Amino acid sequence: MxxxxxxxxxxxxxxxxxxxxxxxxxxxxxxxxxxxxxxxxxxxxxxxxxxxxxxxxxxGSVSTAQTAEVVADLAAVATLDGRNALGQLTGDQAMRLAVAKSKEFGIGAVTVRHAFHFGGAFRYVLAAAEQGCVGLAAANTRPLMPAPGGAAPVVGNNPLALAAPVPGRAPIVLDMALSEAALGKVRIAAAEGRQIPATWSTDADGVPTTDPTAALAGMLLPAGGPKGYGLAVMVDVLTGVLSGGAFGAGVSGLYADTAVPNDCAHFFLALDPAAFGGTFEEQMRTFATNIANTPAAPGIDRVYLPGxxxxxxxxxxxxxxxxxxxxxxxxxxxxxxxxxxxxxxxxxx
Structure with missing residues (x-):
């Protein structure tokens, strides 16, 4: 290539x-x-x-609007209506607002309803970290995963990201879908004719499969089994339920019918470490250095911090x-x- x-x-x-x-x-x-x-x-x-x-x-299911509408704003919290605009635009707006609120109140939390896919969740938590804040971003998706023991999808693979600034280093960043693999990875494998690991997805009958085409007609499997499922449920609460937006089956698939709004929801949180009265920068530097200096196992060059x-x-x-x-x-x-x-x-x- x-x-x-x-x-x-x-x-x-x-x-x-x-x-x-x-x-x-x-x-x-x-x-x-x-x-x-x-x-x-x-x-x-x-x-x-x-x-x-x-x-x-x-x-017409995604608008060309550039900003979300503020529908509720009270001290450290706010809710925005994304108006089906591209999620990167409303996500940037929401995290900027969350960071601004954290600088005033120590914490800022912003939800976005009637939203659209916002790309990689890492983008928003890195933006918070660049302003010296600890950031969290999450989104819900259409149901893609079953409950443990269930035979139908009930919850999305709902991405979750967190980041923290580290003096002298790149921020520590966790960005993960709560399925074993993102649906986009399955789509790439299908387009390229490659098999996928059997731990990624099931076919339409709920049987684990290595065929990405069959997987697209089936269900994704949660990361860590019931742990990933439980986290995904709570992300739906923070995003769709808390914002007054869509959740569960109310969220439409990105590829199913492109004339129907995705109508997902987002959640953004920023924490200003200065408000907590500790020595955050010094302790983060020590914490990150301790991890980075961990001895590597045989055959491994070094260990890496998340992100x-x-x-x-x-x-x-x-x-x-x-x-x-x-x-x-x-x-x-x-x-x-x-x-x-x-x-x-x-x-x-």
């Missing part, structure tokens, strides 16, 4: 969104978010999403560019051409 420079890929995707009716600034924001995921080795939340986003804009591998991949991509899977590259090219967009990706025919 030939690598594409970050700025070139970002410009290509930005042009696609602009041609779809989005203004230039939000187009670049959303494009940057997707490319950032590819740079960090999270292709399930990268450029592969562009065709689906564009199709939803075309069919460190992704940060290293990002730095590498800044130099070497982004390597897109052939199926993703082809879909991106087809989408661009369908909109009459002049491709910024070099070397394609």
């Amino acid at each position: 030939d690598a594409v420079p970050i700025d070139v890929l970002t410009e290509t995707i930005s042009r696609i969104f602009t041609a779809s009716g989005l203004s230039e600034r939000p187009s670049r924001v959303v494009a940057g978010s997707l490319v950032d995921a590819d740079c960090r080795g999270i292709p399930s939340h990268g450029a592969m999403l562009v065709p689906m986003y564009v199709e939803r804009i075309r069919r 460190e591998l992704e940060a290293l991949r990002h730095e590498k991509a800044r130099v070497e560019g982004v390597r897109l899977e052939p199926a993703v590259r082809s879909a991106l090219i087809d989408t661009a051409r369908s909109l009459g967009v002049e491709l910024a990706i070099g070397g394609v025919r």
